[in-house]
Amino acid sequence: MLNQYQIDSELAKFKLWYKHNYPLCIFCGHRVKGGQLAHLIRRSFSRELQAVKLNTGLAHPDCHELFDDHPDQAVYLPRIVEVLYIIWTLDEPYFNMIADNFEELADVMQLFPEVRQQDKLDHHGELLTLQYLHPLRYNIRLIKTRNK
Numbered sequence: 086m087l088n089q090y091q092i093d094s095e096l097a098k099f100k101l102w103y104k105h106n107y108p109l110c111i112f113c114g115h116r117v118k119g120g121q122l123a124h125l126i127r128r129s130f131s132r133e134l135q136a137v138k139l140n141t142g143l144a145h146p147d148c149h150e151l152f153d154d155h156p157d158q159a160v161y162l163p164r165i166v167e168v169l170y171i172i173w174t175l176d177e178p179y180f181n182m183i184a185d186n187f188e189e190l191a192d193v194m195q196l197f198p199e200v201r202q203q204d205k206l207d208h209h210g211e212l213l214t215l216q217y218l219h220p221l222r223y224n225i226r227l228i229k230t231r232n233k
């Protein structure tokens with residue numbers, strides 16, 4: 086098992102890798118300058134998952150805080166469906182623990198087993214979009230716009 090020093094050194098490598106190869110916020114998809122390395126599954130939950138690249142990504146401090154502390158608002162983060170999908174693939178018991186916080190996305194989350202991921206994901210940037218899983222949200226917006 087990795088010690089804390091080894092974990093921190095892995096995380097420094099991930100951060101550098103994301104900066105060079107995928108400098109976008111894991112939560113909103115917009116460019117990150119500086120930023121933080123965020124964990125999707127909380128560090129306190131699992132030591133092993135701390136050093137799994139798929140569990141990490143660059144993030145804006147504001148987006149990171151929304152995700153960690155305000156799930157009622159985090160449901161509107163543009164990449165929230167992918168973030169939850171990654172959590173589901175990494176650790177289903179943890180996913181089940183937090184799923185209730187994202188009740189609004191229950192219909193979407195229950196479609197996760199139908200998502201066909203051809204290759205094993207290495208980092209979150211490989212998941213382009215799972216937005217197609219919840220067309221309803223967009224239909225509602227369209228209808229509202231049309232009725233104006």
Ligand SMILES: [Zn+2]
Nearest residue numbers: 110113145148
């Ligand atoms: Zn962001």
